[in-house]
Amino acid sequence: MTVMRNDQRIIIHFDYDCFYASVFENEDPSLKALPLAVQQKQIIVTCNYEARRRGLRKLQLIHEAKKTCPDVVIVLGEELGRFRDASKSLYKFLESFTWSGKVERLGFDEVFLDVTDLVEYNQALLNCHDLSHSFFQLKREDPTIGFSFNAAEIAGHTFPEHPPDPENPSHPQDSLPRSCTAVPKYDINDSLLLRLTLGSHLAQHLRWSMEEEKGYTSTVGISTNKLLSKLAGNLHKPKAQTTLIPPYGILADDYNETAGRESNVTLFIDSHDIGKIPGIGFKMSHSIRNHILSRPAEFDDGLIYGETKEQVTVRDVRLFPNMGPELLETLLGGAGAERGIGSKTWNLINGIDDTEVRQMKRVPTQISIEDSYMRLDTLPEVVKELRMLATSLIKRMHADLLEDDEDPDAVGLGAKRWLAHPKTLRLTTRPRPPLNADGTRTRSFNRISRSGPVPNFIFTFKESVDAIVEKLIQVAMIPMFKRLHPQQAGWNLSLLNVAVTNMVEAASEGKGGGGRDIGRMFKRQEEVLKVWRVEDRDIPPDTVFHEDEHDGDTAQVDDAVQAEPSAGSEALDAITAGSEDMMILTQNTADENGVWEEDEEDEGNMEVCHECGSVMPAFAMAAHERYHALEN
DNA sequence: CTGATTGAG
DNA sequence: GATTCTCAATCAG
Numbered sequence: 001m002t003v004m005r006n007d008q009r010i011i012i013h014f015d016y017d018c019f020y021a022s023v024f025e026n027e028d029p030s031l032k033a034l035p036l037a038v039q040q041k042q043i044i045v046t047c048n049y050e051a052r053r054r055g056l057r058k059l060q061l062i063h064e065a066k067k068t069c070p071d072v073v074i075v076l077g078e079e080l081g082r083f084r085d086a087s088k089s090l091y092k093f094l095e096s097f098t099w100s101g102k103v104e105r106l107g108f109d110e111v112f113l114d115v116t117d118l119v120e121y122n123q124a125l126l127n128c129h130d131l132s133h134s135f136f137q138l139k140r141e142d143p144t145i146g147f148s149f150n151a152a153e154i155a156g157h158t159f160p161e162h163p164p165d166p167e168n169p170s171h172p173q174d175s176l177p178r179s180c181t182a183v184p185k186y187d188i189n190d191s192l193l194l195r196l197t198l199g200s201h202l203a204q205h206l207r208w209s210m211e212e213e214k215g216y217t218s219t220v221g222i223s224t225n226k227l228l229s230k231l232a233g234n235l236h237k238p239k240a241q242t243t244l245i246p247p248y249g250i251l252a253d254d255y256n257e258t259a260g261r262e263s264n265v266t267l268f269i270d271s272h273d274i275g276k277i278p279g280i281g282f283k284m285s286h287s288i289r290n291h292i293l294s295r296p297a298e299f300d301d302g303l304i305y306g307e308t309k310e311q312v313t314v315r316d317v318r319l320f321p322n323m324g325p326e327l328l329e330t331l332l333g334g335a336g337a338e339r340g341i342g343s344k345t346w347n348l349i350n351g352i353d354d355t356e357v358r359q360m361k362r363v364p365t366q367i368s369i370e371d372s373y374m375r376l377d378t379l380p381e382v383v384k385e386l387r388m389l390a391t392s393l394i395k396r397m398h399a400d401l402l403e404d405d406e407d408p409d410a411v412g413l414g415a416k417r418w419l420a421h422p423k424t425l426r427l428t429t430r431p432r433p434p435l436n437a438d439g440t441r442t443r444s445f446n447r448i449s450r451s452g453p454v455p456n457f458i459f460t461f462k463e464s465v466d467a468i469v470e471k472l473i474q475v476a477m478i479p480m481f482k483r484l485h486p487q488q489a490g491w492n493l494s495l496l497n498v499a500v501t502n503m504v505e506a507a508s509e510g511k512g513g514g515g516r517d518i519g520r521m522f523k524r525q526e527e528v529l530k531v532w533r534v535e536d537r538d539i540p541p542d543t544v545f546h547e548d549e550h551d552g553d554t555a556q557v558d559d560a561v562q563a564e565p566s567a568g569s570e571a572l573d574a575i576t577a578g579s580e581d582m583m584i585l586t587q588n589t590a591d592e593n594g595v596w597e598e599d600e601e602d603e604g605n606m607e608v609c610h611e612c613g614s615v616m617p618a619f620a621m622a623a624h625e626r627y628h629a630l631e632n
Numbered sequence: 633c634t635g636a637t638t639g640a641g
Numbered sequence: 642g643a644t645t646c647t648c649a650a651t652c653a654g
Contacts, residue, residue: 015641019641040644040645040646041644041645041646042644042645043644043645045644045645045646059643059644059645061644077645078645078646080646080647105648106640106641106648107640107641107647107648108641108647109641110640110641278639278640279639279640280639281638281639281640282638282639282642283637283638283639284638284639335652335653336636336637336638336651336652336653337638337651337652338638338650338651338652339651339652364648364649365648365649365650366647366648366649367647367648368646368647368648369646369647370645370646370647371646372644372645372646424633424634426634426635428635446636446637447635447636447637448635448636449634449635449636450634450635451633451634451635452634497646497647502633
């Protein structure tokens, strides 16, 4: 078995320099000359390089920061909108250069680009006899768009620091064992150097363009996969770039120190602390370290302020007796662990990362809003906070999930449509561990959550955000909160988070691609669908419930659904039975155990519709639900 | 599917 | 391991 790295791609990793601080500097350029720190709650989340020069650090407490640097300018950065906007803008800027659309954002301030296609195209264009006067073509169809560059040199820094001597190139494959000769010849390496060189010039052009046109500087890494390009970029910052140059080497079973010296990848990655490898986080690095130091967990429990952990490097791990995918699997595997974690991790410490740079994404997979609190232990307070969070959430959904309607029919400006509909709503809290005087239980899990369907009314355009929020609070959030915290009192929360997840993109909704969605619809709403087919003529929804509550979306009934033969109405019971899910508006009632209690469902009680939040008598609810079934 | 965990910036 | 406010992937059940 020979483990091979695929070095056929050219991947560029972008990291915007002290991003949050740069956003403020762009808003107010006079800040550039000052030590600038961005504050969230009690800490400095980031600061510019002038502030770092004076001793400030990321994640420093405000207290210490002011002591260290009394004249630091501190700006509040809890509102993330400006960062999100800047991040999107830079992301789109970079995307505009790619041919493949392979542009992946990591957080707000990092982007991976797969530029293999641009590089290969330009490699074919090179004049081997006059490399120093080359032209990089940025558009396939227009040879005049691009930039001049010297293909005989790498742009920016390299690792190692001195590029190979073209007069006397080393061909490390020559010295590798016979088992490796099946691997493509060493001209692949020459080609790799060339392609990385092209990548380095493209990266430099992108950096310079971004600074000129957008006002943001960045530090960049260039290599053949996401892992290596990201790590390479760290070598020189800020406002710089680093290319990891060949030989990249070959990996084999009998991989050892000697082979390591032939590979710049090994030379490079070996020096990293095991926990600094992306994908090996706190837990995994801890498990690995414990094994390497052959020390049970209890030993470093004793270290209170123990920053004195011995460093365990990738090299220490790689060369440890019996180390390999199998041992790593036993070290890292177990309950909840990702399958294949052993070989995945073994690949990482050998510089192998075959994960693709993903296509630019139009919609996020989730949107969440959270806030933290010193003390939050009464329902009215919680409701107040939920109201604020839900308001932000709805606004964010409008900002991130809404698109200008370019339907030729809708000439009227301002028309919007949903790019995607989230299907589930989630509430999570972080309870503060109840302090125990007598030893009961101190087990403090971090976050707990409950989720449920997103009510359809949050997609409407016809109501104010406040009105939507109020319904959402009553119909979904408070009930969810009571599911999370069945006890009326006794909790104290340090965090609330509201989120929408499970996005279904509009294009694939109903018709066409969303086969999965249709299948689910039949499974779960079969009865409802049957009923409206039978009954819809009898009770025209619009006349009964003229109060509107239209889904803002252009909801269209799926062909398959319409074609489905109608069935008997014995399922009417299923609908009325559904009203037991209705949450009643009243609150603050509890039984003698201090558990939340729902009001009884007498006739004449008002109920709230799950879908639209309308309040109506219970007897009207069944017909009302039929109306919603029609709508969807 | 839900709810928890892990890892990333 | 925690601090802030997120986002994504992946697991068990």
